Amino acid sequence: MLKLPNSIAITLITLGTTVQSEEPCDTLQTMGYVFDSKEGPIEHIKLFGMAQYQIGHVDGTDSAGNSFSDSQSEFRRIWLGGDVKFLDGFFLKTVLSLTQGKNAATGDQDIEFQHFRNLYLSYDFAKGKPSYSHYKRFEVGYGRRSLKLADEWQRSAFLFNPVERSPFSNKLWPTDEGGSHPAGAWIRVAKDNNDIDFGIYSTTQEDEFPGWEDGTLLYSQWIHNMTEGSNFDLKELVFSAYTQNAGISEDQLARGNEWGGSAILRLHKGPWEIHSTIGTGENGANTNPDRDGGFWGLSIMPMHWLVEDKIKLVSRYQYQNADSPEGIRLNSRYARSAGARGEADMSLTRGRGDVHHNFYLGVNYYFCGDNMKIVSGIEYDDIETANGINVFKGWTASSAFRIFF
Numbered sequence: 001m002l003k004l005p006n007s008i009a010i011t012l013i014t015l016g017t018t019v020q021s022e023e024p025c026d027t028l029q030t031m032g033y034v035f036d037s038k039e040g041p042i043e044h045i046k047l048f049g050m051a052q053y054q055i056g057h058v059d060g061t062d063s064a065g066n067s068f069s070d071s072q073s074e075f076r077r078i079w080l081g082g083d084v085k086f087l088d089g090f091f092l093k094t095v096l097s098l099t100q101g102k103n104a105a106t107g108d109q110d111i112e113f114q115h116f117r118n119l120y121l122s123y124d125f126a127k128g129k130p131s132y133s134h135y136k137r138f139e140v141g142y143g144r145r146s147l148k149l150a151d152e153w154q155r156s157a158f159l160f161n162p163v164e165r166s167p168f169s170n171k172l173w174p175t176d177e178g179g180s181h182p183a184g185a186w187i188r189v190a191k192d193n194n195d196i197d198f199g200i201y202s203t204t205q206e207d208e209f210p211g212w213e214d215g216t217l218l219y220s221q222w223i224h225n226m227t228e229g230s231n232f233d234l235k236e237l238v239f240s241a242y243t244q245n246a247g248i249s250e251d252q253l254a255r256g257n258e259w260g261g262s263a264i265l266r267l268h269k270g271p272w273e274i275h276s277t278i279g280t281g282e283n284g285a286n287t288n289p290d291r292d293g294g295f296w297g298l299s300i301m302p303m304h305w306l307v308e309d310k311i312k313l314v315s316r317y318q319y320q321n322a323d324s325p326e327g328i329r330l331n332s333r334y335a336r337s338a339g340a341r342g343e344a345d346m347s348l349t350r351g352r353g354d355v356h357h358n359f360y361l362g363v364n365y366y367f368c369g370d371n372m373k374i375v376s377g378i379e380y381d382d383i384e385t386a387n388g389i390n391v392f393k394g395w396t397a398s399s400a401f402r403i404f405f
Helices: 006-017 023-028 167-172 333-340
Strands: 033-036 040-063 067-086 091-100 116-123 137-144 185-192 193-204 216-225 234-245 259-269 271-282 294-306 311-323 353-367 372-384 390-404
Touching: 023 137, 040 333, 091 311, 167 193, 167 271, 167 294, 167 311, 259 333, 333 390
Parallel strands: none
Antiparallel strands: 033 040, 040 067, 040 390, 067 091, 091 116, 116 137, 137 185, 185 193, 193 216, 216 234, 234 259, 259 271, 271 294, 294 311, 311 353, 353 372, 372 390
């Protein structure tokens, strides 16, 4: 077991505060580029690293009606990876996770290989075949990759704006139990203002590379850019959906959801950005009938650059509702951890309800754009059951230092 000293966090944050000139930022943004060439079979090699150190404090009321508070500090994420472009259109990418934060029950943290987040090979006909040059992308691929539903899952962990993604976006997310992406085959075509993605994926869960021993999940996405001719710097619609066919005894993605879908609208104009998501789905067959049935939710995230490219105000409201009394799982990272370690009592409702409100307000400071930043926020959760039993009501304050190259 590796106990993480606070001195490591202090060193990382001190590193961020010393970045005052463009030169260190340029180094951070380009240091991963190992090789670039327009000639020869290998065109590009890039290495990748990402670390996120995070602190959090929760203060609230548990399902037994008791007040509690708890604090944690952890390396929330450490990723390493790389990508290679070769032979006029081939692309190989791998990203492995070394940690996903502290163990909720023990408070310990290991830094070691957890799983491959991404491991895939693709070929883009639009780059390799002149007859496809009128497409922006005509890609086929196979391997582990991220499937994107809800706005906050449209971008990676070092790019999204709040400290943690909204509970509803996590409920929709088609991942395995370990937080890794599924493996499968896909085709993605982009032309003019449209980008369409369709694939079939295995629900089998393995840390390295899964086979096809269990069920399958079908996924599709359509991105429609409407910026041209509008009064916005960005105007974009995104529709995503999946359906999976896997039995109760088989490995399942998305915590067993039978299907899920979302619609996203993004609007940017000047210093303002508004990202919104509405989605719905079906919890799927469950050994506990209180967790069956449908669910739906929405989120809206207005953001404003207080200082261009340096200081950003981020707000978010999220609501979700389920047909069954335990159709929604409490997703607060620090409240669940407090319950797992006995600091809070979630046993009455098993950390589940059917109505959930979530509010977030935060400020981000960018040292080197998204390559180095501090993301801080305050969040309020109110989740309860239909008969009025409180699951959790409380505040969470958290801050994360993120750095990547």
